[in-house]
Amino acid sequence: MLNITIIAGARPNFVKVAPIIKAINSSKSNGNSIDFRLVHTGQHYDKKMSGSFFDQLGIPEPNANLAVGSGTQAEQTGNIMVRFEEELLANPCDIVLVVGDVTSTMACSITAKKLNIQVIHVEAGIRSWDLSMPEEINRMITDSITDHFFTTSELANENLRKTGVKEERIHFVGNTMIDTLLSQRPHFLKPPVWDELGLQENEYLVMTLHRPANVDEEEKLKDLMDEIVKHSNELPLIFPVHPRTAKILNNLGVSHPRLHMVEPLSYLEFNYLVEKAKAVVTDSGGITEEASIMNVPCMTLRDNTERPETMELGTNELIGTNPDAIAPAMEKLFSGNWKEVQEIPMWDGKTSGRIVEKLLEIYG
Secondary structure, three states: OEEEEEEEOOHHHHHHHHHHHHHHHHHHHOOOOEEEEEEEOOOOOOOOOOHHHHHHHOOOOOOEEOOOOOOOHHHHHHHHHHHHHHHHHHOOOOEEEEEOOOHHHHHHHHHHHHOOOEEEEEOOOOOOOOOOOHHHHHHHHHHHHOOEEEEOOHHHHHHHHHOOOOHHHEEEOOOHHHHHHHHHHHHOOOOHHHHHOOOOOOOOEEEOOOOHHHHOOHHHHHHHHHHHHHOOOOOOEEEEOOHHHHHHHHHHOOOOOOEEEEOOOOHHHHHHHHHHOOEEEEOOHHHHHHHHHOOOOEEEOOOOOOOOHHHHOOOEEEOOOOHHHHHHHHHHHHOOOOOOOOOOOOOOOOHHHHHHHHHHHHHO
16 A cells, blocks of 8 residues: 655645545545545645635545644744654655645655655746745755656756756656646636626736735835736726735725725635636736636746746746836737747646556555
8 A cells, every 4th residue: 555645735735736636536446555644734824725625626624734833934844844743653654745835845855754754746846046935945955855756847857857866756747736727617616706896807907916025025016016007908906915915005005996905715716717817917836827727818026937838838927026017018918919828738637647657656
């Protein structure tokens, strides 16, 4: 029996592990000797991550919740490691599978390796080369001790090769986030804001901002918001906003009749809005992937990205963090000159099946 401990620490992690769990259960029902234990580190408490979230994505309730909560980077890392070590000693496994690049990914990888348990990293090898981002440090450390690397792109493969990773440990399988997106697309839910604001398809923009470089520099944030409102062609702007960011915006006096700051939305509600939007303005990596696959124009307010395939083959444009970049990007959008998505290799909804097959081949 191949026993896998799967780690998730924040909502995007659960979106990535949901199809892997489904593929494991499918493989098990077909007679393969494989099982899993799902561990939620509790790194992020998200009130939208309720029982309905798990039900919608077909995720079982976690077998364990380490409930580490918030804290500094060091506090979170230390607490996760202490509690995950206790979890592994009480519930031994053959391999630990981590996804993405949150603190839990790094902390659980280190803990597993120190107990001589092999680590599998799903979404390995992606790089922004920006060490001011905690996620980049998490990615680099995790990949430095990973045993098998499951990658989303050929560029990620190349990044790993350059660090000396042997070819037989690199497995190009695709993107599990896209597995979830494609399987859940028929089930997207219309959020209440749709009818409340009388939204119409292709007649509004969706925004998300959360990175410190954008939301902590207050004057820059105000300038960005002013430029987005000014050049958005009189369309409504729907901004599901973290309470912390909302407070900063309120303190700055950022308000406009067309700017609608709403509560954070569930996965199915948010993607309903993205799918029908004229465009998305974001600083999130995952949203650039989802918007690309749904062929929705995406403007990313960052100076770098760890997902260049969303720019080369998707609908994403990296416009930077300078407010002066907003006007030309909006002009390009509204003139109808935005690029369309091309086929992104292996982003076909079948990634998780490939992962489970490869795990059974390696460890079965």
